[in-house]
Amino acid sequence: MTRDSNTENPRVPSVDRALKILELVSENEMPLGVNAIARTLTISPSSCFTILKTLVQNSYLTSDAATKTYTLGPKAMTFAIKALELRRPFEIAEDVMKRIASKRSVAACVLWRLRPDNHLMVVGTVSGGKGVSIQLDAGHTLPLLIGATGRCAAADLNLAPEQIKDYLSGAQWDNPPPMDAYIEDVERARVDGWAFDQGNFLQGVTTIAVPIPAGDSKLQYCLSVALFGENFSQEFISDLATDLKKAAKKIGTRLFSS
Incomplete structure (x- = not known):
């Protein structure tokens, strides 16, 4: 998937x-x-x-x-320790992710990290535990602005339309959104605090994403959920986005509280 x-x-x-x-x-x-x-x-x-x-x-x-x-040897141990450090945010967020995944019966709830090389990286994934799920392995990467999480990142990073076009050149979608529509989605996400993708990145899959508040720091993590299907009502999506924003706020408090 x-x-x-x-x-x-x-x-x-x-x-x-x-x-x-x-x-x-x-x-x-x-x-x-x-x-x-x-x-x-x-x-x-x-x-x-x-x-x-x-x-x-x-x-x-x-x-x-x-x-x-x-x-x-010591170098292998260093890699292992670094991997555990990267995994730590997921351990902090996992119980919150499990609650929203179970409550909403989503195919997947994913914690993403924004990498310096302009990619999104999966930190960890949980499923709703009912029916077919989507599994993304930790370490899996995607281009920075792809899908709902990409729109969310573009909004929070305040990227100009020209920058967005550069980032998306060559990005692979199942059903690429028109650039004007994508930019409108980003502007809406900037106001609403969440973004969604209905079948653009992956046909037959709807995703909703929110930034994880990092206080005064720049955006480091995003949280998303994925569901099979593309015909969800706006009310359903908005309600799910509200729950996701609450979950992201809890996770942000845990990750970045002093």
Whole structure:
């Protein structure tokens, strides 16, 4: 149900093997030797040893000379800690997201982070738990101004029409909205404090998004919900947006209160 923001590229075998080695080592509590790793991943011992040596040299793995086994190294640990830090806002927001997702039986409630590279990144997702749901993996990215969340971001960031056109050039939609209509949506979102997308980004899916208040700081996070269908009444959408704004306010207080 999602459009991948990454193009398909051929896999690089050596990189693929290195990643599988890191995954295997991280999943095992006990240190692993080269033969055990090679056997599990069906890699030749010589190739496996060469990759292990490179990972050790770059601090992704640590080797024990006495037992000739390998464990995660300091650089891998640094990545893990950073990932947990990025996940922390979702842990703070999750119970609020679950309540609105359950109350409204939405296909998904998503916490988004605005990245410096002009992309939206999924921090975490919950579903209403009834029927078919939409699952977005943490780390999934989309162009900054795409969909309801994009309109919401454009409104809060006070982007001029010319900037909006530049950001949206090349963006992929199922049913691209006319630029004038999109800009009108942004202006409306600036006044109302929420935005919605009915089948533009993903055909058959309606999304509603709000900014998460960050006090005097610039916009960092948005909250959105997605529902299957495109024929919802304006009253239904407005009521859901009101609930979403209340949820975003609670989350903002938790994230940014001193």
